[in-house]
Amino acid sequence: MGRPAIFPFGGCALHGALHTAAAIPGVTVVVHSTPGCALRAGLSAGGGRYGAPPGLPRIAATNMADKHVVFGGTSRLREEMKNALAVLEGGMLAVLTGCPAEMIGDDVGAMVKELTAQGERVVAVPTAGFHGPAHEGHARLLAGLLAQLAPAPTRADRPLVNLFGIAPGLDPGWLAEIETLSRLLEGVGLAANPIFGPEGGLASLEAAAGAALSLVLSPWGTAPAEVLAARHGIPVLVADGLPVGAEAAEALVRRLSDRLGHPLDAGAEGSLARERAQQGWRFDAVLERLAVLAPRRVVVADGSLRAGALARFLAGTLGWPVRAILTDSPPEGVRAPLADTGLTCAADRADLARLLDESGADLVLGGASAAAIAAARGLCPVVLGAAPGLEVLGAGLSGRAGAERVLAALLLALAPAPQAALALRSRAPVPPVFARVAE
Amino acid sequence: MSIQTPRHIAIYGKGGIGKSTTTSNIAAALAEAGHRVIQVGCDPKSDSTTILRGGAELPTVLDSLRDRARKPKLEDISAVGFWGVLCIEAGGPVPGVGCAGRGISAAVDLLEELRVFETFAPDYVLYDVLGDVVCGGFAVPIRDGIADRAFVVTSSDFMAIFAANNLFKAIDKYAPSGGARLGGIIANSLQLDHARGLIDDFAHRTGTEVVGYVPRSVDVAQAELYGQTVIEAAPYSDQAEIYRKLARRVTGDLETRLPKPLNGPDLKDWARDWGDRIFGAERAAAARSA
Numbered sequence: 001m002g003r004p005a006i007f008p009f010g011g012c013a014l015h016g017a018l019h020t021a022a023a024i025p026g027v028t029v030v031v032h033s034t035p036g037c038a039l040r041a042g043l044s045a046g047g048g049r050y051g052a053p054p055g056l057p058r059i060a061a062t063n064m065a066d067k068h069v070v071f072g073g074t075s076r077l078r079e080e081m082k083n084a085l086a087v088l089e090g091g092m093l094a095v096l097t098g099c100p101a102e103m104i105g106d107d108v109g110a111m112v113k114e115l116t117a118q119g120e121r122v123v124a125v126p127t128a129g130f131h132g133p134a135h136e137g138h139a140r141l142l143a144g145l146l147a148q149l150a151p152a153p154t155r156a157d158r159p160l161v162n163l164f165g166i167a168p169g170l171d172p173g174w175l176a177e178i179e180t181l182s183r184l185l186e187g188v189g190l191a192a193n194p195i196f197g198p199e200g201g202l203a204s205l206e207a208a209a210g211a212a213l214s215l216v217l218s219p220w221g222t223a224p225a226e227v228l229a230a231r232h233g234i235p236v237l238v239a240d241g242l243p244v245g246a247e248a249a250e251a252l253v254r255r256l257s258d259r260l261g262h263p264l265d266a267g268a269e270g271s272l273a274r275e276r277a278q279q280g281w282r283f284d285a286v287l288e289r290l291a292v293l294a295p296r297r298v299v300v301a302d303g304s305l306r307a308g309a310l311a312r313f314l315a316g317t318l319g320w321p322v323r324a325i326l327t328d329s330p331p332e333g334v335r336a337p338l339a340d341t342g343l344t345c346a347a348d349r350a351d352l353a354r355l356l357d358e359s360g361a362d363l364v365l366g367g368a369s370a371a372a373i374a375a376a377r378g379l380c381p382v383v384l385g386a387a388p389g390l391e392v393l394g395a396g397l398s399g400r401a402g403a404e405r406v407l408a409a410l411l412l413a414l415a416p417a418p419q420a421a422l423a424l425r426s427r428a429p430v431p432p433v434f435a436r437v438a439e
Numbered sequence: 440m441s442i443q444t445p446r447h448i449a450i451y452g453k454g455g456i457g458k459s460t461t462t463s464n465i466a467a468a469l470a471e472a473g474h475r476v477i478q479v480g481c482d483p484k485s486d487s488t489t490i491l492r493g494g495a496e497l498p499t500v501l502d503s504l505r506d507r508a509r510k511p512k513l514e515d516i517s518a519v520g521f522w523g524v525l526c527i528e529a530g531g532p533v534p535g536v537g538c539a540g541r542g543i544s545a546a547v548d549l550l551e552e553l554r555v556f557e558t559f560a561p562d563y564v565l566y567d568v569l570g571d572v573v574c575g576g577f578a579v580p581i582r583d584g585i586a587d588r589a590f591v592v593t594s595s596d597f598m599a600i601f602a603a604n605n606l607f608k609a610i611d612k613y614a615p616s617g618g619a620r621l622g623g624i625i626a627n628s629l630q631l632d633h634a635r636g637l638i639d640d641f642a643h644r645t646g647t648e649v650v651g652y653v654p655r656s657v658d659v660a661q662a663e664l665y666g667q668t669v670i671e672a673a674p675y676s677d678q679a680e681i682y683r684k685l686a687r688r689v690t691g692d693l694e695t696r697l698p699k700p701l702n703g704p705d706l707k708d709w710a711r712d713w714g715d716r717i718f719g720a721e722r723a724a725a726a727r728s729a
Contacts, residue, residue: 066545067504072536104538 007349009327009369010170012129016137017096018059019169024195026091026202027145030084031061032077032108033098037129038063060084064100074106081111085120092202094145095124102128123148135220135303135328138167142195143223151209151232156191159212159260162228165221168196170328171305172367172385173394177242180398181217184243188253188268190260212260213237218305219330235259241309242396245403246272246279248313279400283317286407293414295320299359301352301366301374302385303328306397308343310365310384313403325355327370349373363414365406382413445477445556448689449566449580449619452592453602457627459487460659460668461592461685462567466491467670468679468686470522474562478524479550481580482569483531483539491520494666499530500546511549513558521671525559539569540576547579563690571602572609581610583617588695590650592625593641595634597710600641607645607700620695623650625685630655633717644709646699651685654678 010016014037021029031038038061062068062076077095084093093115097108108124115122125144127137142164154160163181166174175197182192182199193211194200208214209232214225216238228234237259243249250272257264264272297320300311304326311324324343346352353373356364364374367385374381384406386394396402450465452458459480466478480487485499497518503511520526529546531539550556556564566580580586591606593599603624614620626638626649635652642649658679662672669679701709 066541067501068537070501070504070537070539070542070545071532074536104541 005348006351009346009348010134012134013131013137013140014096014098014127014129016134016167016170017125017127017141018137019134020138020141020167020196021094021096023168023174023197024200024202024205025198027094027205028084028088028091029059029094029096030077030080031059031096031098032073032080032101032106033061033064033096033128034100035061035063037061037098062101064098069100069104072104072106073101074108074111077101077106077108077111078114081115081122085115085122092121092123094141095122096127096141097124099128099130102126102130132331133329134170135167135330138170139220139223143227145205146208146224146227147231149206149209152203152206154193154207154210156193156207158189158191159262160191160193160207160210161185161256161260162193162208162211162214162225162234163195163221164214164216164224165218165305166196167218167220167303167305169391171218171303172391173396175392176394176396177305177398180396180401181243184249184253184399185256187271188257188264189262190253190256209234213256215239215256217242218303220304220328240312241304242306242398242402244306244309244313244397244399244406245317246275246400247316248309249275249399275400279403282404283407286411287317289411289415290318290407296363296380296414297359297361298322298363298365299325299356299361301325301327301346301356301364301370303367304330306384307366310397310406311343313406314365317403323359323361325352325359327352327366353377365409380413382409384409445561445564446588446690447564447566447580447586448622449568449586449589450592450625451568451572451589451602451606452625452627453571453596453599454569456592456594456596456599456602457653457659458592459567460490460663461625461627461653461682462565463488463490464668464670464679464682465686465689466524466563466565467521467668468683469563469690470524471670471674472683472686475560476524477555477559477561477564478520478526479546479564479566480526480528481543481546481566481577482529483534483542484569485528485530487567488518488520488524488526488528490663490666490668491524491526492518493520497526497528499528500549501530501542504545504549511553513553513555516553517555521668525561527555538576540574543568543576544579547585571605578609578613581619582613586619588622588689589619590622590625590689592627593638594626594628595631595637600638600710601706603641604645604700604706607647607698610698611700614697621647621698622689622693622695623648625649625651625653625689627653628655629653633713633720637713640713641709644699645701647696648694650688650693651681653681653685 021027038059062080064073068076095108112122112124125141127140166177168174178194178197182194185192193204193208195204211234214228214234214236216222216225225236229236239252243252298314300307307324307326311322315322326343326345329347346355356377363380365382365384368383368387371381371383395405450462466476470476478488500516503516518526529543531542568580572578581589591603593603610621624642624647629635629652656678658669658673658676662669665672673679
């Protein structure tokens with residue numbers, strides 16, 4: 001993009017890396033940068049709409065000052081790492097570098113080596129904000145950790161599958177997606193290696209090197225998967241985004257099963273058939289109601305984990321014309337798996353507003369931010385995301401439940417309001433007791 | 440003589456070209472003529488003002504930045520040298536560590552914060568800036584609000600010319616927004632027959648002017664060995680007179696310009712052309728002597 005971002009969707013690469021590290025139990029972060037980069041100021045104020053992303057824990061930082069920029073900040077980093085290790089009980093210390101540290105070329109690797117030579121568990125990953133958007137930071141951090149960790153044997157008694165491309169704290173409903181996919185794999189005799197969330201952690205991160213396969217669900221999972229492929233020869237399967245709906249979920253597990261040479265048994269086949277039947281019954285109950293409202297020109301504005309898959313699901317299920325606008329700026333080289341949806345990319349909120357104006361859409365599906373922009377432009381918004389900072393509580397779009405959630409949201413947005421609700425639109429007198437409270 | 444507003448002059452040039460020697464001799468000549476002068480060395484080596492103060496130790500501006508528990512005073516970061524020239528060294532990190540460019544920027548900021556120019560009330564402030572303009576930090580002295588004119592010291596060596604051409608590019612970038620304009624070229628260490636012609640031709644090609652020619656001299660080498668400027672060590676020498684004349688020229692009323700730097704291919708073609716001319720001249724001389 002040839003201009004500065006106007007109301008960007010997310011933070012910088014460092015923010016994405018911080019969210020990612022915060023989602024791996026057992027990893028403690030030290031940020032080597034100026035104080036604002038570690039979000040101390042932003043967090044102490046509870047985060048802000050245009051300030052630091054909310055939802056992160058307080059993070060230790062070297063708090064570089066002018067003198068560290070001029071004379072080098074490694075002595076400050078050495079001190080900070082030493083202090084952090086003194087209070088850290090187990091786990092691993094991850095040093096994340098911000099823009100000033102990388103611009104002046106602080107030799108962070110040498111500092112880390114001093115500690116690893118003494119048996120400490122410390123890694124450093126270059127995550128300066130200028131490397132790109134927040135999702136890029138997620139990919140860099142995960143790839144960086146996997147490139148440095150020694151592999152640990154997996155304890156799974158079934159083929160272990162790494163889940164890559166779901167960015168904690170950035171993708172709405174990230175934890176729900178991991179949970180759903182884990183259950184899906186479990187149902188067909190595979191074990192998911194989630195890395196993030198309560199089922200993940202340092203052991204899961206180390207076990208990634210012993211997995212049978214890496215499943216890449218968005219372009220942001222490519223770099224970590226490539227690291228494991230190069231270091232440990234772990235094969236990679238690139239999915240077409242999240243499997244929205246029972247059919248997509250079934251197609252994904254069949255691809256996995258073929259690739260791993262792990263045939264589905266009768267139990268797994270039965271489970272898939274039940275999912276199809278459950279979804280079919282529910283869809284039959286509501287699709288007619290959607291059909292009479294159709295066709296709508298739909299735009300899906302979301303990150304590359306969800307946008308392409310959601311667009312395919314809507315086009316396939318409803319037969320409506322659907323376009324996708326990506327809001328997480330994936331690099332051009334890794335957009336191929338999404339290309340069949342006729343996607344475009346919005347670099348920031350201003351760009352998305354322009355693209356929505358030009359799209360001719362009358363219905364916009366996406367996260368809270370995209371929906372707000374759509375509503376402001378007189379388009380019908382369908383909110384499928386979580387409010388900023390609440391991504392961890394957001395509902396997922398994977399599998400049958402995800403598809404049902406999408407249809408429910410569509411009907412809520414499109415169906416005429418019940419007469420009773422319309423009647424309540426007029427301002428009724430406020431009962432005295434509530435009026436007093438309001439004062 | 441005292442003028443109300445000090446004139447800030449930046450002097451650039453490739454490392455080792457004699458930039459600090461030239462600047463220090465200009466400072467000494469100005470001070471000798473009765474002006475109040477500050478020389479600010481903008482080089483992490485911190486040796487710009489050495490020959491103005493007999494090689495004595497001088498804490499740098501950035502040394503004071505290391506420990507900001509106490510705000511430094513002017514006397515903490517300066518020394519009075521020959522004829523009262525106030526000597527200041529910006530300083531910087533050790534090689535390979537930190538950011539020297541930010542160091543220059545931080546040092547200039549700190550000088551303003553300390554109100555050095557209001558306190559000392561100089562007539563002239565000379566900035567002796569390290570080598571090539573490699574990043575934004577080294578361009579700080581020629582940005583808006585600091586120096587009003589810049590000079591470049593060069594020899595007839597191609598790499599010195601290359602560095603001069605880069606400075607012209609930086610001036611072209613900053614001058615339209617109020618940055619310094621070019622005062623001219625100072626041709627230093629002239630020794631070989633072709634040197635003057637080559638530098639004159641470069642000035643002509645870039646729409647600039649040579650404001651002084653400084654021949655290589657044993658007086659300079661000897662004075663430096665004594666830790667002095669030529670003005671101090673050999674005040675009645677021809678070389679001292681050359682520096683006095685140069686000092687009058689760079690501070691006088693001269694037309695400042697926007698140079699027209701050569702692009703990469705043009706500079707290479709120009710250099711190759713001069714290579715052919717010098718080689719041709721040597722061959723003709725050899726044929727004559729044979």
